[in-house]
Amino acid sequence: MADYTTILDGLEVAMRLGIHPHEAAPQRVRLSVWMTVDYADPPSADAIDEVLDYDFLRDGILAMAAGPGFALQETLVEAIAALCLADPRVRQVRVRSLKPDVYPDAAVGCEIVRTR
Structure with missing residues (x-):
C-alpha cells in the first residue's frame, strides 16, 4: 500500500x-x-489515471462558493471534507478555512480532520 x-x-x-x-x-x-x-x-506510469485528480476538489469548492453560502465556517469545512471522503481512496482529510478580512488585525478560521 502506498499513501x-x-x-x-x-x-x-x-x-x-x-x-x-x-x-x-x-x-x-x-x-x-x-x-x-x-x-x-x-504510481509507475506517470499518468493521471493512477492517482486522485485534484481538479474535482477545486471544482467542487468553486461550486460551493457560487451557491447560496454558509452561515458557519464549521458547516463549510464539513461540506468540503464530505466531498473529499466521497472518493474511497481518501483515508483522511484536513480542511482549513480562513476569513482574512473580518478583523483588521487577525484572520478567523476553522480547521477539522476527518478520517474514514
Missing part, C-alpha cells in the same frame, strides 16, 4: 459566509485541504 498527501493550499474564493448582516455579500475566504490518499501501489 500520499494531496494538497490544495490557499485557494481564495469570494463567497457568502457568516451570520452578520454585513456578511450577506460575498467575502474573501481562503481554503486549504490536505487529503491522505491510499493507492495499492505507487
Whole structure:
C-alpha cells in the first residue's frame, strides 16, 4: 500500500459566509485541504489515471462558493471534507478555512480532520 498527501493550499474564493448582516455579500475566504490518499501501489506510469485528480476538489469548492453560502465556517469545512471522503481512496482529510478580512488585525478560521 502506498499513501500520499494531496494538497490544495490557499485557494481564495469570494463567497457568502457568516451570520452578520454585513456578511450577506460575498467575502474573501481562503481554503486549504490536505487529503491522505491510499493507492495499492505507487504510481509507475506517470499518468493521471493512477492517482486522485485534484481538479474535482477545486471544482467542487468553486461550486460551493457560487451557491447560496454558509452561515458557519464549521458547516463549510464539513461540506468540503464530505466531498473529499466521497472518493474511497481518501483515508483522511484536513480542511482549513480562513476569513482574512473580518478583523483588521487577525484572520478567523476553522480547521477539522476527518478520517474514514
